[in-house]
Amino acid sequence: xxxxxxTAEDGYIVEFEDHDGSPPKQGGIKDVYFTTxxxxxxxxxxxxxxxxxxxxxxxxxxxxxxxxxxxVGGNYWKEIFCWPERVVKEGTKTGILVPFYDKKFFFxxxxxxxxFLEGSxxxxxxxxxxxxxxxxxxxxxxxxxxxxxxxxxQLSRGVKKLHMSGLAHSDLSYKxxxxxPVTGSACIIDIDGLVVPGLFPPDVIGTKDFIAPEVVxxxxxxxxxxxxxxxxxxxxxxxxLIYEYLFHRHPLEGDKVHDQDPxxxxxxxxxxxxxxxxxxxxxxxxxxxxxxxxxxxPWIDTNKLPYVITGPYLKELFDKAFIxxxxxxxERPTADDWDVAISRTKDLLLPCSNKKCSMKWFIYDRKxxxxxxxxxxxxxxxxxxxxFYSTKSGDKYVLxxxxxxxxxxxxxxxxxxYKNIFPNETLEDKFKKPVGHFSFQKNKWYFVNQxxxxxxxxxxxxxxxxxxxxxxxxxxxxxxxxxADENTSRIAYIRLTNTPHS
Numbered sequence: 001x002x003x004x005x006x007t008a009e010d011g012y013i014v015e016f017e018d019h020d021g022s023p024p025k026q027g028g029i030k031d032v033y034f035t036t037x038x039x040x041x042x043x044x045x046x047x048x049x050x051x052x053x054x055x056x057x058x059x060x061x062x063x064x065x066x067x068x069x070x071x072v073g074g075n076y077w078k079e080i081f082c083w084p085e086r087v088v089k090e091g092t093k094t095g096i097l098v099p100f101y102d103k104k105f106f107f108x109x110x111x112x113x114x115x116f117l118e119g120s121x122x123x124x125x126x127x128x129x130x131x132x133x134x135x136x137x138x139x140x141x142x143x144x145x146x147x148x149x150x151x152x153x154q155l156s157r158g159v160k161k162l163h164m165s166g167l168a169h170s171d172l173s174y175k176x177x178x179x180x181p182v183t184g185s186a187c188i189i190d191i192d193g194l195v196v197p198g199l200f201p202p203d204v205i206g207t208k209d210f211i212a213p214e215v216v217x218x219x220x221x222x223x224x225x226x227x228x229x230x231x232x233x234x235x236x237x238x239x240x241l242i243y244e245y246l247f248h249r250h251p252l253e254g255d256k257v258h259d260q261d262p263x264x265x266x267x268x269x270x271x272x273x274x275x276x277x278x279x280x281x282x283x284x285x286x287x288x289x290x291x292x293x294x295x296x297x298p299w300i301d302t303n304k305l306p307y308v309i310t311g312p313y314l315k316e317l318f319d320k321a322f323i324x325x326x327x328x329x330x331e332r333p334t335a336d337d338w339d340v341a342i343s344r345t346k347d348l349l350l351p352c353s354n355k356k357c358s359m360k361w362f363i364y365d366r367k368x369x370x371x372x373x374x375x376x377x378x379x380x381x382x383x384x385x386x387x388f389y390s391t392k393s394g395d396k397y398v399l400x401x402x403x404x405x406x407x408x409x410x411x412x413x414x415x416x417x418y419k420n421i422f423p424n425e426t427l428e429d430k431f432k433k434p435v436g437h438f439s440f441q442k443n444k445w446y447f448v449n450q451x452x453x454x455x456x457x458x459x460x461x462x463x464x465x466x467x468x469x470x471x472x473x474x475x476x477x478x479x480x481x482x483x484a485d486e487n488t489s490r491i492a493y494i495r496l497t498n499t500p501h502s
Contacts, residue, residue: 040085412437
C-alpha cells in the first residue's frame with residue numbers, strides 16, 4: 001500500500017491509500033479511495049468530465065454547499081446529506097472529497113445470527129425489499145415503525161431542502177439513501193449529480209423502480225420531447241421510497257400483465273400504464289399472494305397490511321402520489337407535505353402490547369378497534385384521545401385536523417401547545433423540551449404540567465382552574481384543557497375510552 005498526497009483547489013492537503021494495483025471500491029461512475037485519517041472518501045470519475053460537469057462540481061462544493069451548511073441551522077443537514085466538500089485533481093482525473101459515513105450507517109454484529117452483512121453500508125435495498133428485510137437484515141437492526149417514520153421524515157426534509165435551494169437530486173432511490181431504522185436516521189448520498197433547472201441538466205434518468213412514469217414513457221422520444229428528471233420526478237421517487245420503507249414492497253409492481261416481453265412489461269408497468277397496486281378504483285393490478293411467496297410475507301399481502309394502516313394523513317398523501325399524481329406530476333405531494341403528515345402521524349402511534357411484535361408500534365386513527373395490524377394484538381388499556389382546537393381571533397375555537405393518542409409517559413411538546421410552532425428542521429433546541437407528560441396511576445390518567453405557566457382546566461367555563469407548574473390534572477372524558485393564554489395556543493378536548501374501542 002502506498003500513500004497518495006494531493007492538494008485540493010482550496011489548498012487543503014488530501015492523503016489517501018492506494019492499494020498498489022488492487023482495484024479500488026467502485027461506484028456506478030467513480031473509483032473510491034479512503035483518506036488515511038478515515039474521515040473522507042476520495043471518489044475519482046473514471047471518465048474525463050466535460051466543462052459543464054466540472055462547473056457543476058465547483059458550484060456543488062462551493063455555492064450550493066454554502067447555501068445549505070453555512071446558514072443558521074446548517075449543522076442539521078450534515079447528517080442528512082453526504083455533501084462533497086472539495087474537488088481534487090490527479091493528472092487528467094477529477095475527484096471529489098466526501099465525508100465518510102457515520103458508523104450507524106454500517107451493519108453491525110447480529111447478536112448471534114448470520115453476520116454476512118456486518119461492515120456493509122445500510123443501503124436502502126436491504127429495507128425496501130420484503131425478502132431482503134425478512135431473510136438478511138439482522139433482527140437487532142431491523143428497527144421498528146417509529147424508526148421507519150423518522151427515516152422517511154429525514155428523507156422528506158432532505159428533499160425539501162434541495163428543492164427550496166432550487167436543486168433536484170434527479171436519481172433519488174434506495175441506492176442513494178443510507179438508512180438506520182434503529183435510530184431513525186437517513187443520509188442522502190451521490191449529491192454530485194444534482195440538477196439545476198435551466199443550467200445543469202441530469203446526467204441520468206434515474207434508477208429503475210424510482211423513475212417517474214412520465215420519464216419512462218417518453219424515454220424513447222427525441223430529446224426535445226422527453227421528460228427529464230426534475231423536482232417533480234424527485235417527488236415521485238420520494239413517495240415510492242416512503243411507501244417501500246413502510247411496507248417493504250413496491251407500489252406499482254402488481255400482477256397486471258401488459259406484455260409478454262419482460263422489458264416491455266417493465267416499461268409499461270412503470271411508465272405509461274403505471275397503476276397503484278392498492279388503487280381502490282381499479283383493482284386490476286392487485287398483488288395475489290402465492291404459495292411460494294413465504295419469504296415475502298406478511299409485507300406482500302395488501303389485504304393483511306393495506307396502506308390505510310398508516311393513518312389518515314399518510315393515506316391521503318399516498319392517494320395523491322399514486323392515484324391523482326401518478327400521471328399528473330403537479331398533483332404529487334411535496335416533500336413538506338410528507339414532513340407535516342409524518343409529524344401528525346407520529347401523534348397517532350400506540351405501543352403494541354405484544355413484546356414480541358416486530359414493529360413494536362402501530363397507528364391508531366379511531367376508525368377501527370385498536371388492534372396492531374402487524375401481530376394482531378388488541379390494545380386493551382384505556383385510551384385518552386386529545387382533539388385539538390385553535391382560534392384565529394381569540395374568541396371562537398374550531399376543531400383542527402389533528403389528534404394526539406395518549407399512552408403512559410407520553411410527552412407533550414410546544415408544537416402541541418402552539419399552532420405556530422412546528423417540529424421541523426428549523427426548530428431551535430430550546431423548543432424541543434417536553435412541557436408536560438401523561439401518566440397512568442392507580443387506574444387513573446393524569447396530565448402533569450412541567451413548564452406551562454398559564455395552563456387551565458376550562459371544563460367548566462364559568463369556573464376555570466389553574467394548573468400550576470409541577471401540578472397535575474386528572475384526565476377524564478369531556479375534560480377540556482387550555483394550554484396557554486396566547487391566541488396561538490390550543491385547547492384540547494379529551495375523550496377517554498375504557499374499553500378497547502368506543
